[in-house]
Amino acid sequence: MKKLFLIFVIIFTGCTSTLLNTPTKKVEMFFNKYQSLDDDVVSQLKSVVDNEISFTKEQGLNYIEIMKRHYQSLKYKIKDEVINGDTAIVTTEIEVNDYSKILKDADEYLEKHKEEFIKNDKIDETLFNEYRLNKLKDASDRVKYTIDLTLTKIDDKWELDEVSRDNKDKIQGIYSK
Numbered sequence: 001m002k003k004l005f006l007i008f009v010i011i012f013t014g015c016t017s018t019l020l021n022t023p024t025k026k027v028e029m030f031f032n033k034y035q036s037l038d039d040d041v042v043s044q045l046k047s048v049v050d051n052e053i054s055f056t057k058e059q060g061l062n063y064i065e066i067m068k069r070h071y072q073s074l075k076y077k078i079k080d081e082v083i084n085g086d087t088a089i090v091t092t093e094i095e096v097n098d099y100s101k102i103l104k105d106a107d108e109y110l111e112k113h114k115e116e117f118i119k120n121d122k123i124d125e126t127l128f129n130e131y132r133l134n135k136l137k138d139a140s141d142r143v144k145y146t147i148d149l150t151l152t153k154i155d156d157k158w159e160l161d162e163v164s165r166d167n168k169d170k171i172q173g174i175y176s177k
Helices: 002-020 022-036 039-052 057-073 099-112 124-137 164-171
Strands: 075-084 087-095 142-154 157-160
Touching: 002 057, 022 039, 022 087, 022 157, 039 057, 039 124, 057 124, 057 142, 087 164, 099 124, 142 164, 157 164
Parallel strands: none
Antiparallel strands: 075 087, 087 142, 142 157
Protein backbone atom coordinates (compact mmCIF):
# COMPACT_ATOMS: atom_id res chain seq x y z
CA MET A 1 0.00 0.00 0.00
CA LYS A 2 2.86 2.43 0.83
CA LYS A 3 4.47 1.70 -2.54
CA LEU A 4 1.19 2.39 -4.33
CA PHE A 5 0.81 5.67 -2.43
CA LEU A 6 4.41 6.65 -3.26
CA ILE A 7 3.84 5.91 -6.95
CA PHE A 8 0.65 8.00 -6.85
CA VAL A 9 2.52 10.92 -5.25
CA ILE A 10 5.30 10.74 -7.84
CA ILE A 11 2.84 10.60 -10.74
CA PHE A 12 0.68 13.39 -9.29
CA THR A 13 3.69 15.61 -8.60
CA GLY A 14 4.96 15.06 -12.13
CA CYS A 15 1.57 15.90 -13.61
CA THR A 16 1.24 18.99 -11.43
CA SER A 17 4.60 20.38 -12.50
CA THR A 18 3.71 19.66 -16.14
CA LEU A 19 0.40 21.48 -15.72
CA LEU A 20 2.21 24.50 -14.28
CA ASN A 21 4.77 24.47 -17.10
CA THR A 22 2.61 25.69 -19.96
CA PRO A 23 2.78 29.01 -21.77
CA THR A 24 -0.70 29.93 -20.53
CA LYS A 25 0.20 29.14 -16.89
CA LYS A 26 3.37 31.24 -17.17
CA VAL A 27 1.34 34.20 -18.48
CA GLU A 28 -1.23 33.74 -15.71
CA MET A 29 1.59 33.73 -13.16
CA PHE A 30 2.98 36.92 -14.76
CA PHE A 31 -0.33 38.79 -14.38
CA ASN A 32 -0.97 37.34 -10.92
CA LYS A 33 2.31 38.91 -9.78
CA TYR A 34 0.86 42.31 -10.65
CA GLN A 35 -2.50 41.62 -9.04
CA SER A 36 -0.94 40.30 -5.83
CA LEU A 37 1.71 43.04 -5.72
CA ASP A 38 4.58 40.58 -5.80
CA ASP A 39 7.83 41.84 -4.24
CA ASP A 40 9.42 42.16 -7.70
CA VAL A 41 6.55 44.35 -8.93
CA VAL A 42 6.73 46.63 -5.88
CA SER A 43 10.51 46.78 -6.21
CA GLN A 44 10.16 47.86 -9.85
CA LEU A 45 7.71 50.58 -8.81
CA LYS A 46 10.14 51.87 -6.21
CA SER A 47 12.92 51.85 -8.79
CA VAL A 48 10.80 53.95 -11.16
CA VAL A 49 10.17 56.47 -8.39
CA ASP A 50 13.84 56.54 -7.38
CA ASN A 51 14.77 57.42 -10.97
CA GLU A 52 12.06 60.07 -11.39
CA ILE A 53 13.87 63.25 -10.41
CA SER A 54 10.85 65.52 -10.74
CA PHE A 55 8.86 63.75 -7.98
CA THR A 56 9.00 64.96 -4.42
CA LYS A 57 9.26 62.19 -1.84
CA GLU A 58 5.53 62.49 -1.09
CA GLN A 59 4.66 62.43 -4.80
CA GLY A 60 6.73 59.28 -5.22
CA LEU A 61 4.84 57.58 -2.43
CA ASN A 62 1.52 58.71 -3.93
CA TYR A 63 2.55 57.37 -7.33
CA ILE A 64 3.40 53.98 -5.81
CA GLU A 65 -0.01 53.79 -4.11
CA ILE A 66 -1.80 54.78 -7.33
CA MET A 67 0.02 52.09 -9.28
CA LYS A 68 -0.56 49.45 -6.61
CA ARG A 69 -4.31 50.06 -6.84
CA HIS A 70 -3.99 50.00 -10.63
CA TYR A 71 -2.23 46.63 -10.66
CA GLN A 72 -4.64 45.12 -8.17
CA SER A 73 -7.56 46.14 -10.39
CA LEU A 74 -5.93 44.72 -13.54
CA LYS A 75 -8.12 42.10 -15.20
CA TYR A 76 -6.99 39.65 -17.81
CA LYS A 77 -8.41 36.86 -19.93
CA ILE A 78 -6.34 34.39 -21.93
CA LYS A 79 -7.71 34.33 -25.47
CA ASP A 80 -5.35 31.96 -27.28
CA GLU A 81 -2.17 29.95 -26.99
CA VAL A 82 -0.15 28.96 -30.05
CA ILE A 83 2.85 26.68 -29.59
CA ASN A 84 5.35 26.20 -32.39
CA GLY A 85 8.14 23.94 -31.20
CA ASP A 86 10.06 25.76 -28.47
CA THR A 87 8.26 29.08 -28.95
CA ALA A 88 4.77 30.16 -28.02
CA ILE A 89 2.49 33.16 -28.25
CA VAL A 90 -0.22 33.71 -25.66
CA THR A 91 -2.84 36.24 -26.69
CA THR A 92 -4.37 37.97 -23.69
CA GLU A 93 -7.03 40.62 -23.28
CA ILE A 94 -6.35 42.97 -20.39
CA GLU A 95 -8.49 45.66 -18.82
CA VAL A 96 -6.79 48.50 -16.95
CA ASN A 97 -7.36 52.07 -15.84
CA ASP A 98 -7.09 54.45 -18.79
CA TYR A 99 -4.25 56.61 -17.51
CA SER A 100 -3.20 57.58 -21.05
CA LYS A 101 -6.36 59.67 -21.46
CA ILE A 102 -5.76 61.39 -18.10
CA LEU A 103 -2.14 62.20 -18.97
CA LYS A 104 -3.13 63.51 -22.40
CA ASP A 105 -5.88 65.67 -20.86
CA ALA A 106 -3.40 66.95 -18.25
CA ASP A 107 -0.94 67.97 -20.97
CA GLU A 108 -3.73 69.79 -22.81
CA TYR A 109 -4.77 71.50 -19.58
CA LEU A 110 -1.19 72.63 -19.03
CA GLU A 111 -1.09 74.20 -22.50
CA LYS A 112 -4.25 76.22 -21.78
CA HIS A 113 -3.49 77.08 -18.15
CA LYS A 114 0.27 77.49 -17.93
CA GLU A 115 -0.08 80.36 -15.47
CA GLU A 116 -1.31 77.89 -12.81
CA PHE A 117 1.98 76.01 -12.94
CA ILE A 118 4.51 78.83 -13.35
CA LYS A 119 6.95 79.49 -10.57
CA ASN A 120 10.05 81.65 -11.00
CA ASP A 121 9.12 82.35 -14.63
CA LYS A 122 9.01 78.68 -15.70
CA ILE A 123 6.76 75.64 -15.47
CA ASP A 124 7.18 74.06 -12.05
CA GLU A 125 7.32 70.27 -12.55
CA THR A 126 6.41 69.68 -8.92
CA LEU A 127 3.15 71.61 -9.28
CA PHE A 128 2.31 69.86 -12.54
CA ASN A 129 3.15 66.44 -11.10
CA GLU A 130 0.82 67.13 -8.20
CA TYR A 131 -1.96 68.02 -10.66
CA ARG A 132 -1.41 64.82 -12.69
CA LEU A 133 -1.22 62.59 -9.62
CA ASN A 134 -4.50 64.00 -8.31
CA LYS A 135 -6.11 63.24 -11.67
CA LEU A 136 -4.68 59.69 -11.71
CA LYS A 137 -6.05 59.06 -8.20
CA ASP A 138 -9.56 59.76 -9.48
CA ALA A 139 -9.28 57.53 -12.57
CA SER A 140 -12.47 55.66 -13.32
CA ASP A 141 -12.36 55.06 -17.08
CA ARG A 142 -11.12 51.63 -18.11
CA VAL A 143 -9.64 50.44 -21.38
CA LYS A 144 -9.12 46.99 -22.89
CA TYR A 145 -6.09 45.92 -24.87
CA THR A 146 -5.19 42.70 -26.60
CA ILE A 147 -1.54 41.81 -26.17
CA ASP A 148 0.59 38.97 -27.45
CA LEU A 149 3.18 37.68 -25.03
CA THR A 150 5.92 35.45 -26.41
CA LEU A 151 7.59 32.61 -24.56
CA THR A 152 10.53 30.35 -25.22
CA LYS A 153 11.07 26.85 -23.90
CA ILE A 154 14.48 26.61 -22.23
CA ASP A 155 15.57 23.34 -20.61
CA ASP A 156 11.97 22.05 -20.82
CA LYS A 157 10.61 25.11 -18.99
CA TRP A 158 8.55 27.86 -20.57
CA GLU A 159 10.03 31.30 -19.95
CA LEU A 160 8.35 34.59 -20.72
CA ASP A 161 10.38 36.62 -23.21
CA GLU A 162 11.14 40.30 -22.66
CA VAL A 163 7.84 42.21 -22.63
CA SER A 164 7.76 44.91 -25.31
CA ARG A 165 7.61 48.60 -24.37
CA ASP A 166 4.12 48.88 -25.93
CA ASN A 167 2.85 45.94 -23.87
CA LYS A 168 4.39 47.36 -20.68
CA ASP A 169 2.66 50.67 -21.43
CA LYS A 170 -0.64 48.84 -21.93
CA ILE A 171 -0.27 47.03 -18.61
CA GLN A 172 0.49 50.35 -16.91
CA GLY A 173 -2.48 52.00 -18.62
CA ILE A 174 -0.35 54.67 -20.30
CA TYR A 175 -0.32 53.32 -23.86
CA SER A 176 -1.11 55.91 -26.51
CA LYS A 177 -1.51 55.09 -30.14
